[in-house]
């Protein structure tokens with residue numbers, strides 16, 4: 001099936017153990033090579049939706065197909081193999097402080113048992129891709145926020161995953177740095193990687209002109225091919 | 241898996257280094273427990289040896305009346321042989337008894353004694369020391385038997401002590417093993433807490449659960465085998481010194497004298513036990529604190545979803 005979506009939510013609901021309903025009957029498709037912004041007010045379920053894709057949460061109801069496989073019942077022993085095909089980037093970078101830039105990126109290969117030759121070959125390529133080829137021996141605390149996020153991105157793409165998930169990757173960065181990071185993500189997207197990015201940053205969303213999915217109270221409210229996001233409208237609506 | 245071994249080892253050592261104070265305390269505690277465990281084992285092995293040599297081949301002498309006939313003696317042998325707990329019966333004539341005594345002295349006793357004063361006897365080998373007293377009671381009642389003797393007084397006083405000591409050592413070994421286990425498990429728990437972030441990232445990038453667990457198992461194993469090696473080394477040196485002293489001071493020693501065999505057996509036991517305890521302890525800790533994928537919450541029951 002050449003045209004099957006890489007991510008396909010089919011009436012997916014997610015209920016947390018505290019009975020918060022984070023996702024309600026979500027219907028949502030992402031095709032190969034797309035770049036999708038997920039937006040919406042805080043607590044609307046953006047992170048929850050993304051977490052389902054790499055099985056950090058299991059859908060409570062519905063079917064979720066990722067890369068052609070129904071995963072909501074995937075046995076735990078198979079989860080690692082799913083995650084090797086999905087790179088994840090967070091707001092807080094999630095780097096290991098005692099390791100160098102090189103080691104942080106290499107770590108992702110080492111822990112899946114990649115041969116040393118592979119590691120020596122792939123890590124410099126990834127670091128060049130994110131523009132950190134001159135900082136390989138530095139530690140995270142010697143880097144700027146933007147540089148740290150680039151390390152995290154290098155780590156996420158080191159296995160050339162078909163999907164990259166970013167949960168507010170620019171949340172801790174200033175506007176200029178945020179733009180650079182998203183530009184980097186669009187470069188990765190141009191090489192064929194599907195990118196899903198949750199964000200609050202309307203400036204970024206409106207600047208890059210990509211597909212925008214708006215979520216509210218765990219439901220997808222609208223989904224536009226080239227979306228505009230005006231959080232002020234949203235606030236006004238909440239007030240009234 | 242093999243090609244990652246260097247990585248595992250490096251990660252493990254790195255982890256040990258990063259919580260080095262805790263690791264050091266663990267090394268010392270594991271060493272101490274295995275050291276005392278080794279001592280207990282020495283005690284148990286030696287007691288077993290003493291008891292084994294001394295008692296399991298316990299011999300009794302049934303001294304016969306002087307005027308007994310050959311037929312009567314043969315009858316007695318048959319009767320005694322059939323008693324429960326008797327392994328072997330041999331007849332020792334007056335002449336043989338005399339020759340035996342003569343053998344063990346340098347002076348010619350036949351010159352001193354006009355007549356052989358030694359009675360003929362039955363040499364009875366007994367299966368177990370526990371039935372010796374009962375057996376003695378039955379044999380002494382037989383016609384033609386004058387007296388039955390074995391090292392009873394000595395035995396009766398020493399045996400309970402030996403058994404008590406053995407029992408104490410046995411419980412001490414169990415306690416010490418348990419203590420080493422708890423110590424290592426606790427350290428591994430701390431190591432896991434120390435490495436939450438690594439574990440999270442490993443799970444995120446798709447490391448299998450065994451890959452995540454292995455460094456902790458190696459760490460536990462390292463505590464076990466290094467503790468064991470230290471304990472064995474110190475015990476070997478100490479035991480050697482004690483042995484030297486004892487063999488110089490006493491002609492007869494109940495201690496197992498074969499040093500190499502003793503320490504060899506002990507080394508194997510302590511080492512295997514140390515390694516085993518190390519791995520089991522980390523398995524327990526890992527199972528308790530690492531079972532849940534931090535990124536994965538359980539699927540809810542249907543009822544919760546309305």
Ligand SMILES: Nc1ncnc2c1ncn2[C@@H]1O[C@H](COP(=O)(O)OP(=O)(O)OP(=O)(O)O)[C@@H](O)[C@H]1O
Pocket residue numbers: 016017018020021022040041042043044045046047048049
């Ligand atoms: N682990 C959890 N256990 C229980 N409830 C949770 C959990 N994680 C999130 N929630 C709840 O689920 C809802 C959706 O949360 P989620 O983190 O997906 O929102 P979000 O859109 O990512 O918000 P933000 O923009 O602030 O990151 C919220 O009401 C939140 O309180």
Ligand SMILES: [Mg+2]
Pocket residue numbers: 046047048167198
């Ligand atoms: Mg979020």
